Amino acid sequence: MVAQRENNMKAIQVVGPSQLEVVEIPTPEAGRDALVRVHRAGVCGTDVKVFKGQIPGPRPIVMGHEMVGTVVEPGSRGLVAAGERVLIDPATACGYCDLCRRGRPHLCRNGGLLGRDGDGVFSEFVVAPEEKLHVIPEGVSEDAASLLQVLGTCVHAQRAVSVFPTDTVVVIGLGVSGLLHVQLLVARGIDRLMGVTRSQWKLDLASEFGAAATATIESAEEGLANLSDGRGADLAVEAAGVEATLSQAIKLAGTGGEVLVFGTLTGGDQGLPYYDLYHKELTIYNPRAATPTDYDAGIALAARGRLRLDDLVTHRFAVDDGADAFQAVQESDSLKVVIDFSG
Numbered sequence: 205m206v207a208q209r210e211n212n213m214k215a216i217q218v219v220g221p222s223q224l225e226v227v228e229i230p231t232p233e234a235g236r237d238a239l240v241r242v243h244r245a246g247v248c249g250t251d252v253k254v255f256k257g258q259i260p261g262p263r264p265i266v267m268g269h270e271m272v273g274t275v276v277e278p279g280s281r282g283l284v285a286a287g288e289r290v291l292i293d294p295a296t297a298c299g300y301c302d303l304c305r306r307g308r309p310h311l312c313r314n315g316g317l318l319g320r321d322g323d324g325v326f327s328e329f330v331v332a333p334e335e336k337l338h339v340i341p342e343g344v345s346e347d348a349a350s351l352l353q354v355l356g357t358c359v360h361a362q363r364a365v366s367v368f369p370t371d372t373v374v375v376i377g378l379g380v381s382g383l384l385h386v387q388l389l390v391a392r393g394i395d396r397l398m399g400v401t402r403s404q405w406k407l408d409l410a411s412e413f414g415a416a417a418t419a420t421i422e423s424a425e426e427g428l429a430n431l432s433d434g435r436g437a438d439l440a441v442e443a444a445g446v447e448a449t450l451s452q453a454i455k456l457a458g459t460g461g462e463v464l465v466f467g468t469l470t471g472g473d474q475g476l477p478y479y480d481l482y483h484k485e486l487t488i489y490n491p492r493a494a495t496p497t498d499y500d501a502g503i504a505l506a507a508r509g510r511l512r513l514d515d516l517v518t519h520r521f522a523v524d525d526g527a528d529a530f531q532a533v534q535e536s537d538s539l540k541v542v543i544d545f546s547g
Contacts (some may be wrong), residue, residue, distance in 0.1 A: 205292045214525040215327035216543070219264040224527050226255055229266075232331045237329050239277035240330045240337070241288060242545040244350045244520075246270035248534045249445070249468075257532055261320055268319040269294035271527035272340060272349035273545075279334035286458075290337040291352050291503075292325065295493050310360075310493035319506055326526070328545050336498045341507045348506050348513035349515030350542045351380070355506070356499035356515070358384045361466050361491040363391070363498070367439050369393035372432040374424070375415075377444030378406040379467060380540050383413060385441050387511045390414035398431050400424045400452075401444075401534060413512060421452070428456050437461055445474030459484045466491065471472040 211233045217225055220428070245268045253259045253454025254267055275288045284290060297304050297312035304312050315544025318324040340349050358381055367373060375385050378401040389397055390413060398417040399410030405417040417425035428437060442450045453463050454477050462487055480486070501515050505511050519541040521529040526543060533541040 210328070213328035213522050214545070215266045216268070216523065217266050217326075218255050222255060222531060224255060225264070226524055226526055229327070231329045232522070234277045234279070235281040237271070237331045237333050238275055238279040238284060238333060238337060239269075240273040240292065242271050242273040242325055242328055242330055243275045243289075243544045244272050244346055244544055245325050246350050246547070247541045248544065249533075250317070250320060252533060254389075259320060262305040262322070266319065266323040266325075266327050268324035268543075269317055270350065270353040272346065272352070273325075273330065274336070276329070281334055283334040283337065284337045284339060288337075288347070289340045289342075291340060291349065291499065292318070292330065292332045293336045293338065293356075293494075293496060293499060294324070294353065296322070299513075305431060308495075310495050311538070328523075328547075335496075337497070338503060340503060343424055343509075344503070344506045344513055347517040350513075351384070351513040351516055351540060352499065352502055352506060354540075355502035355511070356518050357491075357492040358388055358466070358482060359502045359505075360366065360494040360498040361464055361489070362384075362388050363490040364491050365439055365462050365464050367392060367394060368396065369389075372396040372428070372435070372458070373437035373439045373441065374398045374428055374437040374441055374453075375410075375441040376400045376402060376421075376424070376449045376453050377442065377467060378403070378410050378457070379443065380442070382443035383409060383516060384511070385443055385466065386410050386413050386415055386503075389441075391510050396431055398428055398437075399422070400427075405537075406539075409515070418464050424452065424456060432458065433492065435459075439464060442467050445469055447474055447476070451476050454480050454486065457484060457486050461486055463488045464491070466490065470475040478482075500516070517542055520544055 297309035298314040440453035442453040
């Protein structure tokens with residue numbers, strides 16, 4: 205049954221630094237766009253930074269950019285029918301700047317992100333342009349669908365790097381994105397793969413997902429030496445977003461290797477091993493966001509059962525417990541935290 209439009213809806217707003225409110229606001233009018241009933245929305249690190257005031261922007265603002273929902277009112281072109289389950293590409297783009305015209309709208313000079321630069325998806329209903337909707341097949345569970353937006357960004361990142369099944373790869377940081385990278389690399393045929401983090405249960409999960417070896421931060425150098433016959437990693441993926449793990453990725457990369465900086469680093473004061481960058485002639489990739497084809501590829505992988513996405517959802521909260529969701533996402537025992545807007 206297709207969800208019906210209501211006059212008012214619940215939404216989660218941030219009204220000031222670390223000030224979150226569950227409010228009732230008017231349900232938006234779709235106009236020529238599509239109206240989507242939100243089922244679930246994921247909470248990520250960017251949302252926490254918006255919540256804490258570490259990312260400036262308009263206040264109050266409805267947070268959130270990861271979601272799965274159902275189309276209630278199709279857009280004027282009827283590209284996606286009522287009743288279809290979808291995710292929304294949360295990046296906004298102008299369509300006319302040089303980067304948009306070069307096919308890179310995710311880097312738009314005038315673009316932004318839902319939930320950061322304008323109202324997002326932490327609400328019962330969302331209006332979105334039809335071209336931003338990506339249909340999710342029936343076989344993908346609600347939990348798995350909650351991971352598809354971040355999966356798209358991981359797919360985008362891995363398109364940048366050239367790995368071969370015989371390569372040695374290390375993933376540093378085994379949160380949601382790190383564990384997605386592990387699974388994508390296994391799907392690409394990488395069997396000499398090592399996961400690195402401090403948490404034993406996340407190391408165990410990486411092993412379940414196909415990592416050949418795991419190591420703590422302290423034992424990573426020795427572990428990788430054993431795995432790579434002393435040559436280092438052909439590819440080092442940094443998925444924690446702090447300067448120390450980027451530094452470690454550079455050190456673990458072998459001569460002529462690649463470093464994929466997936467975590468979002470905004471600064472640091474320890475310095476990087478710059479001589480290693482030169483001496484080992486490393487190539488560094490710093491991907492951002494995702495393109496429509498990345499989301500479609502991630503959805504296809506999920507639909508084919510190539511990835512274990514359900515295992516990454518550890519916490520679920522009702523809308524009225526939004527504050528608890530933000531607390532949970534900052535705890536060490538959490539991976540993906542989702543808020544249920546389906547009622």
